[in-house]
Amino acid sequence: MRYFAVAVLLALAGMEPVAAQEADHPLLHQVAGAVSPDALHATITSLVGFGTRHTLSGNPSPTRGIAAAQAYAKSEFARISARCGNCLEIETPVENFTGDRVPTPISIMDVLGIQRGTSDPSRVIIIAGHIDSRISDVMDAVHDAPGADDDGSGTAAVLEAARVLSAHKFPATLVYAVLTGEEQGLYGGTVLAHYATAQQWQVEADLNNDIIGNGHGGDGSVDLTHVRVFSEGPRDLESAAGVRGVRYNGGEIDSPARNLARFMAVLAPRYLSDFNAKLIYRTDRYGRGGDQVPVLAAGFPAVRVTESKEDYTHEHQTVRSENGIAYGDVIGGVDFNYLAQVARLNIVTMAALAMAPAPPIQVRITGAVTYNTNLSWTAVPGAASYRAWWRDSLDPAWTHSQSAGNATAITLEHVNIDDWLFGVSSISADGYESPVSFPFSERP
Numbered sequence: 001m002r003y004f005a006v007a008v009l010l011a012l013a014g015m016e017p018v019a020a021q022e023a024d025h026p027l028l029h030q031v032a033g034a035v036s037p038d039a040l041h042a043t044i045t046s047l048v049g050f051g052t053r054h055t056l057s058g059n060p061s062p063t064r065g066i067a068a069a070q071a072y073a074k075s076e077f078a079r080i081s082a083r084c085g086n087c088l089e090i091e092t093p094v095e096n097f098t099g100d101r102v103p104t105p106i107s108i109m110d111v112l113g114i115q116r117g118t119s120d121p122s123r124v125i126i127i128a129g130h131i132d133s134r135i136s137d138v139m140d141a142v143h144d145a146p147g148a149d150d151d152g153s154g155t156a157a158v159l160e161a162a163r164v165l166s167a168h169k170f171p172a173t174l175v176y177a178v179l180t181g182e183e184q185g186l187y188g189g190t191v192l193a194h195y196a197t198a199q200q201w202q203v204e205a206d207l208n209n210d211i212i213g214n215g216h217g218g219d220g221s222v223d224l225t226h227v228r229v230f231s232e233g234p235r236d237l238e239s240a241a242g243v244r245g246v247r248y249n250g251g252e253i254d255s256p257a258r259n260l261a262r263f264m265a266v267l268a269p270r271y272l273s274d275f276n277a278k279l280i281y282r283t284d285r286y287g288r289g290g291d292q293v294p295v296l297a298a299g300f301p302a303v304r305v306t307e308s309k310e311d312y313t314h315e316h317q318t319v320r321s322e323n324g325i326a327y328g329d330v331i332g333g334v335d336f337n338y339l340a341q342v343a344r345l346n347i348v349t350m351a352a353l354a355m356a357p358a359p360p361i362q363v364r365i366t367g368a369v370t371y372n373t374n375l376s377w378t379a380v381p382g383a384a385s386y387r388a389w390w391r392d393s394l395d396p397a398w399t400h401s402q403s404a405g406n407a408t409a410i411t412l413e414h415v416n417i418d419d420w421l422f423g424v425s426s427i428s429a430d431g432y433e434s435p436v437s438f439p440f441s442e443r444p
Contacts, residue, residue: 023431037336043156056141077113093195101184113176123172124201129154130182153213170354189291193298206302208292213334217309230304231261254438256301263435356432357383365439367417376409383426390420
């Protein structure tokens with residue numbers, strides 16, 4: 001009833017609820033339809049075939065260990081690139097690390113396929129998964145560690161994204177990132193964050209896919225129609241003034257990562273059949289972490305994508321059978337139709353972000369002691385128009401909007417600043433829309 005009453009008032013004022021303004025893009029249906037469960041199966045079969053992909057397994061042979069797996073990722077990017085007229089640049093950034101799980105210095109290498117944007121190449125959208133694997137003993141680099149789901153599934157999604165999206169051109173740059181060293185200390189994400197910073201990339205999204213290949217939980221629960229998307233609250237890298245503004249005026253659940261997660265949640269039901277994103281307002285699963293964490297620490301929006309139901313007998317387990325229970329991360333534990341759905345959501349999200357303008361920057365808000373709300377922002381290259389958004393502070397998603405045309409400011413008349421949360425999005429000439437930017441505000 002509350003939504004209906006608000007919708008009536010907005011209609012009388014010439015404003016529309018969000019449902020009336022949804023756009024539908026044939027390209028996004030096309031890339032979703034191009035995803036192949038068979039291709040995902042072939043990739044994970046190859047990864048499992050390397051025996052172990054432990055970060056410390058070195059280079060004992062061309063067919064076993066982390067170096068062999070990395071060479072495979074490079075060869076797959078090269079094969080994909082050859083099909084699209086050499087549209088991918090293959091980079092292998094390397095850094096040296098030591099740590100609790102890396103007792104002697106070791107070089108950690110990521111493998112990146114970079115598809116440069118046609119008109120705005122400094123804007124970057126990343127999909128990432130880690131190629132390294134482990135068993136019960138995190139330091140065991142000798143015995144087989146199949147890593148089919150953790151994180152062969154994420155690596156397969158990265159390569160499938162490259163295969164599907166490289167057939168198209170996008171204004172922004174797409175980066176397909178195969179990371180190493182996650183299990184030993186999130187080192188692959190650290191290398192990626194450092195490389196992005198050094199390259200001065202304007203990273204708008206890092207979709208970190210880690211354990212995305214199964215919706216059957218170890219407790220017997222099953223959910224094949226959702227994938228979890230984890231996102232941080234207040235930004236990891238936030239100024240003191242920004243922290244004070246968030247505490248005083250709100251925004252605890254409106255970081256760029258949160259609005260990226262909401263963006264994915266809107267796309268899922270529109271372009272996928274019977275599949276949705278379940279948003280988890282937490283950086284990662286409780287007490288655990290992934291390669292999105294160092295990317296967030298560098299100041300870039302990032303989310304973790306993880307299957308709906310985890311089976312802990314398959315994670316970080318030596319392959320064995322005990323008391324009638326089969327342990328180990330083997331390929332039989334991957335549901336390839338489910339994995340294809342998760343890959344589709346990632347691919348649709350990347351394409352939608354790359355086609356849209358960047359989210360508005362320097363969004364400001366005023367309107368204290370008035371009955372209106374004023375929003376202003378800096379113009380974004382490629383934006384043909386902008387949209388102001390608002391929602392009740394208890395609503396998880398943006399519910400109402402008003403077009404600002406091509407202006408960089410708008411007054412929302414009779415929308416009281418004290419009663420709602422606000423944001424602004426950018427829209428391209430062909431209707432692709434960015435995630436929402438929450439206004440920065442300082443405590444008085």
